[in-house]
Amino acid sequence: MKTWRIWTFVGFAVVVLAFAAIVLALWNDLTGEWKAERSLAVYALNHSSLETITSHSVYTGPGGPLQVYVGRDAFNQTSVAFVSNAKTVISIPMHDLISKRQAILDAERYSIHPIDESLGYLDAKGQSYFRTKSTYVWEITYFVGSKYAYLYLDATNGSLVWRTP
Numbered sequence: 284m285k286t287w288r289i290w291t292f293v294g295f296a297v298v299v300l301a302f303a304a305i306v307l308a309l310w311n312d313l314t315g316e317w318k319a320e321r322s323l324a325v326y327a328l329n330h331s332s333l334e335t336i337t338s339h340s341v342y343t344g345p346g347g348p349l350q351v352y353v354g355r356d357a358f359n360q361t362s363v364a365f366v367s368n369a370k371t372v373i374s375i376p377m378h379d380l381i382s383k384r385q386a387i388l389d390a391e392r393y394s395i396h397p398i399d400e401s402l403g404y405l406d407a408k409g410q411s412y413f414r415t416k417s418t419y420v421w422e423i424t425y426f427v428g429s430k431y432a433y434l435y436l437d438a439t440n441g442s443l444v445w446r447t448p
Contacts, residue, residue: 323350323366331364331374332356340401344422344435346409351402353377365404373404375419380438386421389441390434399424402438413445420444 320339327333327350336354341347342365350366361377381389383400390397401422403409410416419438424431432447 320350323368323370324352326370327352327364327366327372330370330372331366332362332376333364333374337361342401342403342422344401344403344409344420344433345412346404346406349404353402363402365402380419381421381436381441383421385441386423386436386438389436390421390423390425393434393443393446395423395425395432395434397423397425397434403435415444417442417444 324336324339328336331352333352333354334357336352338353340351342349342351348368352364352366354362354364356362356376362374363377363380364372364374366372380402386400387397390400401424403420403422405413405415405418405420410418413435415437417435417437417439421436421438423434423436425434426432427447434446435444436442437444
């Protein structure tokens with residue numbers, strides 16, 4: 284009976300330690316990402332017109348990846364700041380861009396049903412890839428069958444920039 288208790292205790296201890304190791308590994312992995320995002324958010328606040336940040340997304344299309352921060356500037360106007368991993372900041376007032384709702388309506392003209400919308404910034408490489416002069420885009424994600432597809436709309440006027448063939 285004593286041997287049975289020892290093996291039960293050892294088995295329980297191994298399971299607890301394995302669980303703790305998994306939780307610690309996940310925590311360390313996520314904490315590293317949070318530190319990077321926090322660092323870029325502080326950089327956006329210090330190097331753009333933003334005074335506060337109200338939302339955050341990631342643009343992963345051509346010209347990306349970019350951290351996209353939307354917030355209020357000193358004049359209480361909504362602005363957006365695009366921050367690259369190389370800590371380059373581009374900032375623009377939101378009133379110069381079409382709204383997310385308008386981008387969805389424009390996308391629906393192409394008979395698609397958006398599942399995600401993200402603002403993006405096209406640098407020279409991204410503009411060359413799409414063969415466009417558009418700088419700010421709405422990246423609209425949707426499904427074609429069971430595969431992801433993308434529609435890019437000019438964020439200043441809603442015109443089509445590129446669509447998954």
